[in-house]
């Protein structure tokens with residue numbers, strides 16, 4: 001296979017493994033890029049990535065390498081957390097082919113802009129994913145929630161010619177969006193209205209239905225932020241979207257709740273932190289959001305976790 005056709009996947013965590021296993025089983029030979037020689041040895045000992053789906057487990061012996069391998073990278077799926085993404089790309093920057101396609105799976109906003117500014121020759125494609133995957137043991141991933149992937153270029157460009165065929169063959173549900181930034185803003189707003197409160201009230205998503213006024217107050221402020229950055233439509237539907245998600249996912253713990261519960265760093269800086277920073281830059285007075293940010297940072301510090 002020509003190296004131009006290989007998709008390199010940076011980060012073999014939950015979503016990276018979910019994408020890698022589906023691409024591999026459709027015969028597309030993705031390559032994983034792991035973070036250290038120790039991880040590569042552990043991966044080779046495990047014999048591959050194991051995907052659990054619909055009660056079935058299958059191990060896929062996907063090729064893996066380190067960032068300092070020498071082959072050029074033409075297509076890169078960045079599957080790290082938002083706070084790791086830019087540093088991880090920098091570790092292999094010398095391998096990036098001119099006009100490389102970079103798919104960014106990160107939640108929230110901020111990391112995508114930093115990456116696009118640092119590697120302007122690359123074509124950055126943002127992905128907004130509602131699929132759900134969790135890591136089990138090392139190199140094991142559980143496909144926990146069917147969903148969809150919206151992909152789009154921040155400059156509203158066209159999709160690369162290989163994208164639809166490659167994802168389609170792998171069975172990765174996707175749609176190209178001409179308007180990806182408003183979509184990312186809307187998801188950020190939903191995450192800001194739900195995730196921090198589940199941490200502070202220590203509850204499942206559905207538990208926030210008992211704090212409806214607090215949630216709706218945040219939606220009101222987040223709506224002002226969306227009005228300045230996304231579409232009027234997204235602003236109008238935010239409260240009903242959030243209440244519907246709370247009902248539909250009532251039994252779930254939010255991703256931020258799970259991160260805190262498991263002692264893992266959260267993506268607060270790319271969600272609430274980014275929202276508050278943009279509000280300040282845009283001269284918006286959003287006191288409820290600022291108070292929430294402050295309370296969450298305090299909570300994280302008390303739990304010994306980074307507050308950025």
Ligand code: NAD
Pocket residue numbers: 010011012013014015016033034035079080081082084087088089091105106107129130131132133134135267
């Ligand atoms: P994860 O923590 O499971 O995986 C991230 C992986 O990146 C880890 O294996 C980590 O070791 C690796 N990594 C970090 N730095 C690296 C480096 N320098 N080189 C190589 N690997 C490196 O995270 P995840 O849950 O897969 O989430 C990835 C992104 O996708 C996040 O922004 C998350 O918010 C978003 N997202 C996740 C889900 C989900 O269901 N998991 C759903 C939607 C969006």
Ligand code: KPL
Pocket residue numbers: 190191194195205245249252253254255256
């Ligand atoms: O995306 C989510 C998350 O947990 O990160 C939902 C379930 C929508 C809550 O914000």
